[in-house]
Amino acid sequence: MxxxxxxxxxxxxxxRLGAFRLWAAEFAAGRGLGQDAVRWLVRLDADGSVPMDVFFARVRERFGLAEPVGELWRDYRGRLPYLVExxxxxxxxxxxxxxxxxxxxxxxxxxxxxxxxxxxxxxxxxxxxxxxxxxxxxxxxxxxxxxxxxxxxxxxxxxxxxxxxxxxxxxxxxxxxxxxxxxxxxxxxxxxxxxxxxxxxxxxxxxxxxxxxxxxxxxx
Ligand SMILES: [Mg+2]
Structure with missing residues (x-):
């Protein structure tokens, strides 16, 4: 054997961290949230140590987003594989x-x-x-x-x-x-x-x- x-x-x-930074930049740009939002997202993620349902609940609340947490999280999971290397x-x-x-x-x-x-x-x-x-x-x-x-x-x-x-x-x-x-x-x-x-x-x-x-x- x-x-x-x-x-x-x-x-x-x-x-993964590099991919997350790219995702955060895309997410903020797509919603016109600005560079402060990118930094906030990266900080909140804390190198992947926060469960993503908790993460997206905080994101939704902070930016007053209409989409349910499950949808935000699903979109993220669909996108991240294209950003990692x-x-x-x-x-x-x-x-x-x-x-x-x-x-x-x-x-x-x-x-x-x-x-x-x-x-x-x-x-x-x-x-x-x-x-x-x-x-x-x-x-x-x-x-x-x-x-x-x-x-x-x-x-x-x-x-x-x-x-x-x-x-x-x-x-x-x-x-x-x-x-x-x-x-x-x-x-x-x-x-x-x-x-x-x-x-x-x-x-x-x-x-x-x-x-x-x-x-x-x-x-x-
Ligand atoms: Mg690891």
Whole structure:
């Protein structure tokens, strides 16, 4: 069985914050809300830490919008996949990781339509063996069950595997509790560093570290 490398999606494989900033600028421009609104939206989102139903309830109230919260949120989920991208080199890095014998998967919290759209639009869908999305499975990171689902989709087991992600609790603590070794992506946001097996400053460095572990050759 191949060794397993699981990756978080938002702000690990893809630049979710960059996409959110683009969305906020579009949203404000489309409604004539101005630059202050863009900054307010980005601040309110707090790097994705606010549940989006709560976020859009606040947005609706602040700007006196007529659309129901559900509609604002749905429009956002429909648009975001078109605004996200992988950092340069990520897709090729995943190809090399798989060529080195790893099973590669994505484990992510979020709505199924939004996360699936991002995975497909960025080209990640063709670069991984499987994925597990909380909104589709009814269980969220850090719950071990979401990691287990991802492992099964990848034709692998958690034992001996690794989890790569930027969130200290959902990715690092969650991955550790699931029996995985962990690589923390330190985005320089000032959050306290978790106890990970390795800390790097971007996902490409994590991919390189995993490839080195397998000797750069066939690990199967
Ligand atoms: Mg993340």
């Amino acid at each position: 191949p060794p397993l490398a699981l990756f978080d999606l938002d702000n690990t494989l893809i630049d 992988c950092r340069g080199g990520v897709l090729a890095g995943l190809d090399r990781l798989r060529a080195a014998g790893w099973a590669v998967g994505i484990v992510t919290n979020g709505m199924a339509d939004n996360q699936t759209g991002k995975i497909r639009r960025t080209g990640l869908a063709g670069r991984v063996d499987g994925w597990a999305i909380s909104g589709a499975e009814g269980v969220r990171k850090p719950d071990t069950r979401l990691f287990e689902i991802a492992a099964v989709r990848c034709g692998a087991v958690l034992e001996g595997g690794w989890m790569v992600g930027d969130d200290p609790d959902k990715d690092v603590a969650g991955g550790h509790a699931a029996g995985l070794r962990t690589i923390w992506i330190d985005r320089g946001t000032g959050v306290p560093a978790p106890t990970a097996d390795l800390a790097v400053d971007d996902v490409l460095a994590a991919v390189e570290a995993l490839i080195r572990m397998s000797g750069g050759g066939d690990a199967r």
